[in-house]
Amino acid sequence: MKFLIHTYGCQMNVRDSEAVEALLIAAGHEKAAEENDAEVVIINSCTVRQKAEEKAVGKAGNMIAAGKIVGLMGCAVKRMGKDTFKRLPKLHFAVAPRMFGTIPKILAEKKFPCLELGDDGVVPTGMDAHPDITRNGTFAAVQSYVTVLLGCDNRCSYCIVPDVRGHEYSRPAKEVIAEVECLAKRGVKEVCLLGQSVLRYGIRNKAWDDEKGEAFPRLLRELSKIEGLERIRFTSAHPKGCTGELVDVYKTCPKVCRHLHLPVQSGSDRVLKEMGRHYTRAEYLAAIKKLRDFDPEFAITTDVIVGYPGETAQDFEETRTLMEEAGFDNAFVFKYSPRPGTRSAALEDDVTKEEKERRDQVLLADQEARGQKRNDALIGTTREVMVEGPSKRNKSRLSGRDSGNRIVVWEDDGTAKIGDIVKILISEAHPQILIGEIVK
Numbered sequence: 454m455k456f457l458i459h460t461y462g463c464q465m466n467v468r469d470s471e472a473v474e475a476l477l478i479a480a481g482h483e484k485a486a487e488e489n490d491a492e493v494v495i496i497n498s499c500t501v502r503q504k505a506e507e508k509a510v511g512k513a514g515n516m517i518a519a520g521k522i523v524g525l526m527g528c529a530v531k532r533m534g535k536d537t538f539k540r541l542p543k544l545h546f547a548v549a550p551r552m553f554g555t556i557p558k559i560l561a562e563k564k565f566p567c568l569e570l571g572d573d574g575v576v577p578t579g580m581d582a583h584p585d586i587t588r589n590g591t592f593a594a595v596q597s598y599v600t601v602l603l604g605c606d607n608r609c610s611y612c613i614v615p616d617v618r619g620h621e622y623s624r625p626a627k628e629v630i631a632e633v634e635c636l637a638k639r640g641v642k643e644v645c646l647l648g649q650s651v652l653r654y655g656i657r658n659k660a661w662d663d664e665k666g667e668a669f670p671r672l673l674r675e676l677s678k679i680e681g682l683e684r685i686r687f688t689s690a691h692p693k694g695c696t697g698e699l700v701d702v703y704k705t706c707p708k709v710c711r712h713l714h715l716p717v718q719s720g721s722d723r724v725l726k727e728m729g730r731h732y733t734r735a736e737y738l739a740a741i742k743k744l745r746d747f748d749p750e751f752a753i754t755t756d757v758i759v760g761y762p763g764e765t766a767q768d769f770e771e772t773r774t775l776m777e778e779a780g781f782d783n784a785f786v787f788k789y790s791p792r793p794g795t796r797s798a799a800l801e802d803d804v805t806k807e808e809k810e811r812r813d814q815v816l817l818a819d820q821e822a823r824g825q826k827r828n829d830a831l832i833g834t835t836r837e838v839m840v841e842g843p844s845k846r847n848k849s850r851l852s853g854r855d856s857g858n859r860i861v862v863w864e865d866d867g868t869a870k871i872g873d874i875v876k877i878l879i880s881e882a883h884p885q886i887l888i889g890e891i892v893k
């Protein structure tokens with residue numbers, strides 16, 4: 454059958470969709486060129502904020518109305534459970550995040566409606582398959598996501614992720630290394646290791662047969678040895694995981710990129726405590742300092758929530774000043790959205806919509822100015838950039854990223870090809886983009 458997958462949400466969903474696509478192609482199905490052409494449409498959903506869930510459910514509704522065989526997969530399914538079919542009575546199948554490996558069988562049997570929820574501890578089906586099976590034959594990218602840690606056990610007060618993605622589970626290091634080796638043989642130059650709190654790799658369950666040092670830094674060191682692989686990234690991090698061993702990896706393994714996505718959520722100790730983040734503002738700043746002390750250009754990006762229940766003007770001000778002190782290179786700001794069943798959902802969502810919007814705009818404007826300033830300081834420097842392809846806005850230019858994940862754009866002179874690492878001399882800076890010329 455001809456199928457298409459629409460993906461909402463985070464990188465982990467992108468990777469899951471990629472695996473499903475490959476599994477379906479292996480089962481004899483064909484990827485449709487466009488929606489009109491598809492008999493089967495699968496929507497990979499997000500539920501981290503209510504709006505995200507509504508988008509995915511809305512899209513599924515449209516596809517049902519268009520007469521497709523429709524499947525919903527991902528986080529919203531796990532959150533809604535049996536109610537998925539109340540929201541979407543004519544939906545054909547619904548599959549929770551860790552059950553995506555069942556989709557080929559569902560399409561073979563066609564026993565609709567079908568619901569696969571699994572249980573929280575289930576080891577995912579599909580993810581453990583050989584990388585040649587979970588990436589389709591035409592896979593030709595130079596960058597790839599690799600899921601290393603599933604689920605989350607942190608239980609931050611506002612977050613639905615632990616409910617929908619289940620308990621933390623670290624894939625065996627052997628399996629991850631084999632997957633990355635295989636990717637490198639297929640031409641992948643950069644991997645991004647994924648986990649909700651990826652520095653907890655190997656903590657809840659053993660990742661290595663023998664225990665030698667911290668599991669995640671050790672994984673980074675092992676992956677660094679893989680020939681052909683040029684860059685290693687990972688996301689998301691938590692300050693608790695910023696250990697001396699991790700810092701040592703940054704110092705000694707040049708393939709490990711000098712960028713950390715370190716969601717802070719709030720700059721107010723009172724709010725951080727209520728959120729159950731397990732660090733203070735000072736501890737957070739100390740973690741960043743360790744990284745910037747040895748490399749002042751080390752890039753730090755973050756996530757922030759505005760309008761958490763009870764967030765006062767003073768709390769918000771503390772978030773503002775923290776962001777300035779931290780000198781973030783980029784920040785994603787989210788307006789608090791209560792998620793059913795989470796601890797904070799029991800609290801009154803008392804910051805008005807207008808005030809959340811205002812706080813959002815203030816932080817974005819601050820970040821815009823900060824990004825400009827930080828990027829201005831890079832004018833005249835030479836960045837090592839991996840070529841990703843033509844720039845979206847101007848096809849005569851090429852685009853790529855430096856080690857700090859900064860987007861760099863330059864005039865295509867025909868000498869660089871996708872996957873090459875080139876030197877770009879920066880001549881112009883914008884809040885989220887650097888422009889330069891290729892250095893020969």
Ligand code: SAH
Nearest residue numbers: 611612649650689716756757787788789790
């Ligand atoms: N596991 C990642 C975060 C995954 S969710 C981590 O802990 O680093 C991505 C981001 O969505 C979070 O960092 C948070 O800023 C935001 N988020 C999560 N739940 C939210 C909610 N209920 N309302 C608004 N934003 C939320």
Ligand code: SF4
Nearest residue numbers: 605607608609612614
């Ligand atoms: Fe959610 Fe916190 Fe887990 Fe991140 S660490 S997924 S914010 S519970």
